[in-house]
Amino acid sequence: MSLYSSLAKSNFNVLKKKCENYDGQCLIEQSLFLQIGGMWMGLYYFSRSHLFGAAVLTFPHIYQEKFQQIKLVISNILSMGFQHSITPVVYYCVFYYIWGSKPRSVVSDVYSLYLEDPPLDNIISLISSGIWIGLWFYTSLFFISTYTMKTVFNIVLTEPMKFPIDSNTHMTLATALSQRLQFTSYLGALDLKNMSMTDPSRRGQTFMLSQPGGHPKNWNNLLEKCLYIINEFNKELDSINSDSYTAEVDAKSQNGFNKVLPDTPPQYTGSLRNMAQSPQLLELKKHDKKTVDNTFATAVKEEFNSFIQKLCQKPGINYFFGELVDTKLKFILIQAQPVMWTCEGLANIVSSSLKEDKYGVTQHDLPTVLSAFVSLKQNLDKLTKPGLVPRKHILNDALAIKIRSALLSSVKRSLYKIVLTFSKYIHEIPLDPEIQTAIQPFILCKEP
Amino acid sequence: MSIFNSFPHLPGPEETAFCKINESYCCGNVRYGSISTFSNSIKQHPIINVTKDLHHHRLSDENITMYIDVEDNLLKKITSVWYKQGFLEALSVAADTNVNRESKVLALTASYALKVTNLFTTLRYFMQPHLKDIGPKIVSKYSRTRTWSSSPVKCLAWHPHTTKIALATADDNVRVYCSEVSFVSTLKCKAQGHVSSLCWRPYSASEIAVGCEQGVIVWTVDPNSMFTKPSSSNAVVLKRSGHSPVTDVSWSPNGDLLVSCCGADTSMLVWDVSMEMAVPLRRVAGGGIVFARWSLSASKIFAATSSIIFRVWDTQAWTPERWCARGCRVVAACWGPKDMVLFAAKGEPIVYALSNTGLMNGAKSTKAQPVLDVTKIELPSGEAVGGPILDMCWDPTGSYLAILYEETHLISVFCTTQLMMQLSITPCCFISGIDNEVPSTMAFQQNFTEGACLSIAWSSGRIQHFPIIYTDSY
Numbered sequence: 001m002s003l004y005s006s007l008a009k010s011n012f013n014v015l016k017k018k019c020e021n022y023d024g025q026c027l028i029e030q031s032l033f034l035q036i037g038g039m040w041m042g043l044y045y046f047s048r049s050h051l052f053g054a055a056v057l058t059f060p061h062i063y064q065e066k067f068q069q070i071k072l073v074i075s076n077i078l079s080m081g082f083q084h085s086i087t088p089v090v091y092y093c094v095f096y097y098i099w100g101s102k103p104r105s106v107v108s109d110v111y112s113l114y115l116e117d118p119p120l121d122n123i124i125s126l127i128s129s130g131i132w133i134g135l136w137f138y139t140s141l142f143f144i145s146t147y148t149m150k151t152v153f154n155i156v157l158t159e160p161m162k163f164p165i166d167s168n169t170h171m172t173l174a175t176a177l178s179q180r181l182q183f184t185s186y187l188g189a190l191d192l193k194n195m196s197m198t199d200p201s202r203r204g205q206t207f208m209l210s211q212p213g214g215h216p217k218n219w220n221n222l223l224e225k226c227l228y229i230i231n232e233f234n235k236e237l238d239s240i241n242s243d244s245y246t247a248e249v250d251a252k253s254q255n256g257f258n259k260v261l262p263d264t265p266p267q268y269t270g271s272l273r274n275m276a277q278s279p280q281l282l283e284l285k286k287h288d289k290k291t292v293d294n295t296f297a298t299a300v301k302e303e304f305n306s307f308i309q310k311l312c313q314k315p316g317i318n319y320f321f322g323e324l325v326d327t328k329l330k331f332i333l334i335q336a337q338p339v340m341w342t343c344e345g346l347a348n349i350v351s352s353s354l355k356e357d358k359y360g361v362t363q364h365d366l367p368t369v370l371s372a373f374v375s376l377k378q379n380l381d382k383l384t385k386p387g388l389v390p391r392k393h394i395l396n397d398a399l400a401i402k403i404r405s406a407l408l409s410s411v412k413r414s415l416y417k418i419v420l421t422f423s424k425y426i427h428e429i430p431l432d433p434e435i436q437t438a439i440q441p442f443i444l445c446k447e448p
Numbered sequence: 449m450s451i452f453n454s455f456p457h458l459p460g461p462e463e464t465a466f467c468k469i470n471e472s473y474c475c476g477n478v479r480y481g482s483i484s485t486f487s488n489s490i491k492q493h494p495i496i497n498v499t500k501d502l503h504h505h506r507l508s509d510e511n512i513t514m515y516i517d518v519e520d521n522l523l524k525k526i527t528s529v530w531y532k533q534g535f536l537e538a539l540s541v542a543a544d545t546n547v548n549r550e551s552k553v554l555a556l557t558a559s560y561a562l563k564v565t566n567l568f569t570t571l572r573y574f575m576q577p578h579l580k581d582i583g584p585k586i587v588s589k590y591s592r593t594r595t596w597s598s599s600p601v602k603c604l605a606w607h608p609h610t611t612k613i614a615l616a617t618a619d620d621n622v623r624v625y626c627s628e629v630s631f632v633s634t635l636k637c638k639a640q641g642h643v644s645s646l647c648w649r650p651y652s653a654s655e656i657a658v659g660c661e662q663g664v665i666v667w668t669v670d671p672n673s674m675f676t677k678p679s680s681s682n683a684v685v686l687k688r689s690g691h692s693p694v695t696d697v698s699w700s701p702n703g704d705l706l707v708s709c710c711g712a713d714t715s716m717l718v719w720d721v722s723m724e725m726a727v728p729l730r731r732v733a734g735g736g737i738v739f740a741r742w743s744l745s746a747s748k749i750f751a752a753t754s755s756i757i758f759r760v761w762d763t764q765a766w767t768p769e770r771w772c773a774r775g776c777r778v779v780a781a782c783w784g785p786k787d788m789v790l791f792a793a794k795g796e797p798i799v800y801a802l803s804n805t806g807l808m809n810g811a812k813s814t815k816a817q818p819v820l821d822v823t824k825i826e827l828p829s830g831e832a833v834g835g836p837i838l839d840m841c842w843d844p845t846g847s848y849l850a851i852l853y854e855e856t857h858l859i860s861v862f863c864t865t866q867l868m869m870q871l872s873i874t875p876c877c878f879i880s881g882i883d884n885e886v887p888s889t890m891a892f893q894q895n896f897t898e899g900a901c902l903s904i905a906w907s908s909g910r911i912q913h914f915p916i917i918y919t920d921s922y
Contacts, residue, residue, distance in 0.1 A: 061705065061720040062727050064766045072728060197702065198747060198764050344704065406722035409652070413703050416651040420609055445610040448654040448670040 027113040029104060029120045030131045036103060037092055037135050041142055044088045056334060056399070059158045059190065069155050077151060081144035089136045093126065160194055161187045165205040165218050174218075177225040177342070180232065189338035189345065192226070196348035200356070203349060207357045216361035223365055226346045230372045233339045236332050237379040329383075330400045333407070340410040343373065347414030351421035366422070366429050373415050374438045380408045415442050450825045452833050455860070455875045468861075468877050469917045478882050483913075489898050490913045494625035498600045498617050499909035522550050536565060583661050583693050586711040587644045590695050590738045590754070592780055592839040592889065594852070594907070596644075599888040601905035605646040605656070608894045612671075613903065614656055615911070616643035622658055624669055635667050637680035645696045645739075650703040657706055657721075659694035663687025664708045666721055686719055688726055696739035700763075701746040709737040711754055716740055731768055733757060743783040744844070750789050752778040758791070760802075771802075771816070780839045784846035786866060790819070792837040797822045799837070799851075801871055820873050824856060833858045833878070843892040843900035848876060848916055850890060850902050857886050859904060861916065879914055881906050 060069070100120060108115060120126050163173040173195070176188030195202050210217040350369055353362040383404060419426060419442040426443060441447040459465050459475035466483040467474050474486040484491065525547065530538035542548055542558035588596040593603055604615040611627035620643050622635040635658070642661040649655035649666075658665045664686045669678060686708070696709040706719040708726075715730035716737040734753035741750045742763075749761040751768075758778045759768040773793045781791035788803040799820040824835035832855075839852040842864070849862045859879040865872050881887065885906040893901040899917040906912065 060727055061723070061725065062718050062763075062766055064727070064729070068766075072730075194764070344702075348702070402723050406720075409722050410704075413651040416609075416653075417702075420651070445607075445653045446671050448668060448672065 025113050027108050027115055030129060032104060032107055033096065033120055033131055034135060040092045041088055041139050057154060059337065063160055066155050073151055077144060077147045081147060082140045085136055085139035085143050089132060089139055093132060160190050163188060163191050165202050174221040174225045177229065180229065186338050189341035192345035193341040196345040203352060203356060206349060207353060207359065207361055209359055219361045226342050227372055229339060229342050230376055234376045234379055240329050241379060241382045330397055333400045333403045336403050336407045340407055343411050343414045347417040351417050354421055367431050370418065370431065370439065371435050373411060374435050377411045377415065380411065412447060419443055450823065451875060452825055456877055458829050458831060458878055458880060464882050465879055467915045470919060473877050487915060487917060489915050489917060490901060492611060492627040493913050494613065494627060496625055496911035497909055522548055584642045587642055587693050587695055590711045591644060594838060594886060594888050599907060600909035601888055602643050603646050603889055604891050604903060604905055605648055606891055606893045607648045608650045610895060614646050616646055622646065631676050633669055634677050637683055639685050640665055642693055644694060647697045647699050649699050650701055652703055657697045657699065659697040659708060661693040663692060664694055664697050686724060688717065691717060698740055698742055700742050701744060707740045707749065709740050711736040711738050716751055741781050741783055743787050744785060745787060748787060750781050752781060780837060782840050782842040784842050790840060790842060792840060795836045797824065797835055797837065803869060819871055822851065831858060832856045833860060841890055841892050844894055848900045852887055852890060859887050879904065
C-alpha cells in the first residue's frame, strides 16, 4: 500500500510533518491510516484466499492462445478488482472507527508527535478527508495485480504439453501419468485425452510393437498407468461407500477382481529425481524393510493402530479427530479431473483401435478396461443414490456436486463410446457375467 | 440444361412418393397407398402428426386478443409490466398519458427518463447495429425453418445412435418420439420459449440440448422412465448475459463440448455442460454468430456470422480461418466425410464446396468451388423447382444431399460421391407434399443402416419418413 502511495505524488507517504500552529512534529493521520490499511488488506486477502477458500486450479476445457485468454479475462479482472475491494474498505473503516485511536496514540507516543488535524475516527472527518477513496483505489490496484498474477499463472500452468509415447531422453506419457498426486499427472492425463482425439501419429505409435521382441510395450505401459489411476480412484470411492472398517476387507477382495493391479516399477521416492541414487539401491532398501516386516515390533504396532482406530470409533473422539467422510469425499472428488481425462482418453484410444490397431494389441485388454469403467460407474452410482448406501453422504458443496456429475457423465460416455464402436462384436469379447449385465443397457442405448 | 431435367418424373395427381429403393422411385395413391407395400425398413419408426395433439391453447402473441381487458390500478399495472417485460417497458407505460391519467408528475418524469434511455439505446445500436432486433425476430430471421414463427414444427433432431426423434412444436414444447415405446415425452419448462434448435448429445442416451430465447436448456430424459412429462428438475439452464436468443446449438461428435450461437452475440460459447462453464470464442468483425457446425471428425467447426464473413475454427489450437462469402451471409452448411464442407449463401442458388481448408493446400489462394447450380426452372409437368437455398442436409455417410428451397416447394435429393477429393453430384429424386403441403424443415436419420432416411416436417404438421434404400446386391 505504501508502495502505491509513494508512487502517487502526495503528502501521505511520510508519517510526520511540520506543525503549523505549534513548534515541533505533527502526525499525518492519513498516512497512518493507509499504512495500517495496507496491512489490513494483506491480512484480509490472505485469510480469504488461503484460510477460508480452497485454491483449486481449474483447467479451461478448451485452450486458446494465451493472449486471447488474457484478452477475455482482463475486463473481468478490472471490474472484479474494483468490486471486491469495496467490502474490505468498509470493514476497515468500521475497524478504524472503533479501534483507530489506539494505534494513533501508540505511534504519536513513540515518535512523540502531536496531533493537529481532526482525528480520523470520526465519521464526518473520515468522509470529508477523502482518504477512503484513496484507500479504495489502492486496494483495487492491489487486488487487480494479485488477480492478474493468479490468472497469468493459471494460464501458463494449464497449457497442454505434449509427451512423447516412446522416448529415452524425454519424459514419456506413461511416466507422466504414473506420477500420481503430482502436477505432471494432470498434464499427462490431459495430453492423453488430446492425443487420443486429435493425434493419429502418436496413436499409431501406441499400437506399435517394440523392435526387437514384438511386444506391445507402449500400449501395455500406457494401459497399466491408466488402469492404475482409475482403480486407485475407484478404491478410494469404494472405501467411502462402504463403512471405513469393512473397506479394507473389501479392498482385499477387490484385489481378486481387479487383477490388473500393476507391479510398480522401480520408483523414485520424493518429488525430485535423485541422480545419485540408483533404483537398485532403492529396491535393496525395500527388500530390507520386507525382512523386518515379520518381527514383534510390527505386531505391536498393528495392535496399537487397531487400538487407536477403535478409540477413534468412540462417538466423542470420532467427532473431533475422526476423518470427516464428507470432507474426504469432497477432497477426492476435487482431484477427479485427471481420472475423467484418463477415462475419455482410454476410451478414445480403444475405440480408434478398431480401425487403426494393425496388430490387435488392444483386443486382449478390452475386458479389463470395460470392467474398470463399469466398477467406477457403479461406485459413482452409489454416491448419487444415497438410499442404497447405509450412511448417506450429503454433498453440500456445489463444486463437488458438479465434478461428480461431470465424472459420471464422462465415464458413461467412455463406456458408450467403447460399446457402440464394438457393438457388432461385443458378444465375442470374453466378459464376466456381472460386467455383461452391467453393459447391457449401454448396448441397448437405455442407460440414462 | 439444368440438372433438374434429368430427375425422375414427379408422381401423377392423386399419387405421392413414398420411398426410393435402389433405382426405382416408389409412388402410391395419396389416400390408400402405404409405405409398407414397398419396404419394412421404417415399420418401427414413430408415426407423427403434430396438429392432432395440439388442442391445448397456444400462448403466442396472436391470441392475446382472446382475453378480456381488466382495468387495474396504475401501480399494479406498472409493476406487472416491469415484472413481465422489464424496466423500460414499465417506464413507457408510466409515461403514456392514455394509461397514466392519475398522476401527471409521474408521467412527466417517466417521459424524460424514457428520452434519456432512448438516447442511450440509439447510441448503443449505432455502435452495435446487429443488436437492433429483439428476441423472436432474430430467431425467425436466421432460422432455416420455413416460416419459423408460425410453422407447427419448429425444428427436429434425430438421436445419433437410436431411432429416437425430438421435435419442437409451435407451443415451444419438445416432444420425444421413440421407436420402442408408444408414449411421447413432452419436455416443457418455464424458461423454454422460442425454441430455435435441438441437438442430442452423442454417446449418451438421454441428454438433449434445446436452444431457446433465454439460453440453452439441457434436458436429461431417462429412457427407462414412464413419465410423459419430466419435471424441470431434469433440466439445466445454461445462460449468460448478452447471449440471447440462442439461434443454434450443437454438440461435438465426441459428446464433450457444446457450442451455442446467438445471432445477437459476436462470440460463440463453448460449454462444458456438467461444470456449467463457458468459454467465449470471439474475433473482430462479422457480427453475430448465427450457427455453427462440427465436422464429423470433431476437428473443425464451421461458424457462420450474420455478415458475409464465415470462419472455420480448428478445434485443437482454437484458431479460426476467415473466409468471405461473395454475396450474402451463409445460410446453410453441412459437413461430410473427409472434412469436406458444403455451404450456400442466402439468396443464391449455388452450392459451394470447401475441402481440406487451411494448411494442407497452401491456404490463402484456395477458393470454395461451386459444385452445384440449382437455378429455378419450371419442370415439364408445371411445377417450379430450385432457386435460393433455405436449408441443406447431408446424410451421415455422405452419399445423399437434400436441399430445401426458399421459393419453391419441392425437396430435391441428390446422390453424392467423393472420389479422389472430387465431389460428383447426380440427381436422385424429388419429394413433394400432399395437397399444397409446404416443407418446413428436415433431417436425416443418423443410424439408418440400409441407406438413408430423410424425415420431413410438412406445414400440415405431418412428419414424413422418406427412406432411400440402397442394397449392395443390386
